[in-house]
Amino acid sequence: TFTISRQIVENACQLNGIDKSARRDGLQILRDAGRVDVAGDGSVAVLGATTQAVLEATVEIFDDQRPSSDEQAIIDLSERVSGKPMKRAEAEEYISDTHKLVKADATTLVDLSKKTALIDEEGERSNGILFNSHTFRDGKYAEKAHRVLEHLKADERTLLTEVQDKLSRSGAMYEAEVERMLGSDLYKRLVSVGLFDRMEVSNSTESVGYIASPNDFQKYGRPFEEDPIDDAKALIASLTYGQTRSNSVRGRITMPEALIRTLVRGDELAAGAGGIRAIGEDYRELEARQVVETTEQSRGRFTMRLLKKDVGELAL
Known part of the structure; x- marks a missing residue:
């Protein structure tokens, strides 16, 4: 929960063309929905302001207003x-x-x-x-993407749909698998126009590329700042690496959703096991982004905490 002063609320509304009556009605709707509290001095306390909460509130309010x-x-x-x-x-x-x-x-x-x-x-x-x-990214990329998609053959459209469906379910896929499913030529064409995002997970053994779909993460925009979307994609890439490339000796991920929920709750991951080797190697980029914090418990064995709860919620 954080509080926004009346002056900031009024300035934000003015900049976005929201008049006094619309501001009053909008705040009342948010108040009735249990999303904000409005104090006597006009300051607004925002309750649970996460990306997920913003989207949930938007959907609920939209449906409640019986849209035309x-x-x-x-x-x-x-x-x-x-x-x-x-x-x-x-x-x-x-x-x-x-x-x-x-x-x-x-x-x-x-x-x-x-x-x-x-x-x-x-x-x-x-x-x-x-x-x-x-x-x-911009209009030029959109034009290129439109041209590429319009000229896809029927079998290429089918392959693209299969990959998009799989990405929607899993969040990220091993780059080599996406290229295998699409074929090298189609894969390169689609990546070149921004239809997919490529991320990389690096450790002492290898550097591996992973693919995500921008449409699965950021079609609703970036409500607070740029970082959470990219951080969530990086987190999913690291988790996907743990599922697809890691072995049981260093630490293999079998239940990624449960793992993320553990982190979102604020629990220390792998504390009961005395740490896991993979944590110290596969999350360096996320640690550099200050998304997670890893702690060495014994030689080569690490535990991990999530520093940005919002990122974990986005990744779920």
Whole structure:
């Protein structure tokens, strides 16, 4: 829990075009949802302000407000373009058909989505590409990704879907496995346009690449700062290494979700076992990022604590 002064709240609302009545109503909704407390002096105490809590509160409040077809259409569109850039004309036709909107309303909604930064557009309006700047680095990458995806053959689309489904379930995959599933040529094309993120886990034995999908982590943006998203991907990469490359002698991970929950609770990992060798070798990047803290308990055997709870929650 942390407290924001009335002046900061008012300044933030002013910068984002939120008038006094909207601010008052919004704070009341958050208060009713148990997410904030508003003091007599106008300061706001934010309860449990983590990335996960922000997303959960947003979903709950949105559903409770009985969203209109227009609002549902905006959410639907932003969800679709987060995974794949779309031509503006195609997007307008999609939300018009799916949500029973007249063409003029569909056009207005796309403009509104751009104005509120839910989506971005690259190119001339008549031939623009809609995309999510959180999952695609910029408009040029979005254009390239759109061209690559549009020209995929049927079998290549199937392979891509298989990899995306697997990434959605596991969070990260061994780079060599992704390349094997897609084939070297398709893999290189997709990585080159930013459809996948590559991370690396290094220890005294080897350096191994892992692949994650930006769409699984950052399509909703980065609510507080840049680091948590990248830290969560690095954590998942290290855990995936422990599942796929480590052996039982140095410490093999068999229940990654339970391991993350242990860390999120604040418990010291491997304390009961007197430490594990792999902890001292596979989490150096995370320690440098100050995501975790490792402690040598005996020669070559380490325990670990999570320093950034938010990162662990994102990784779950």
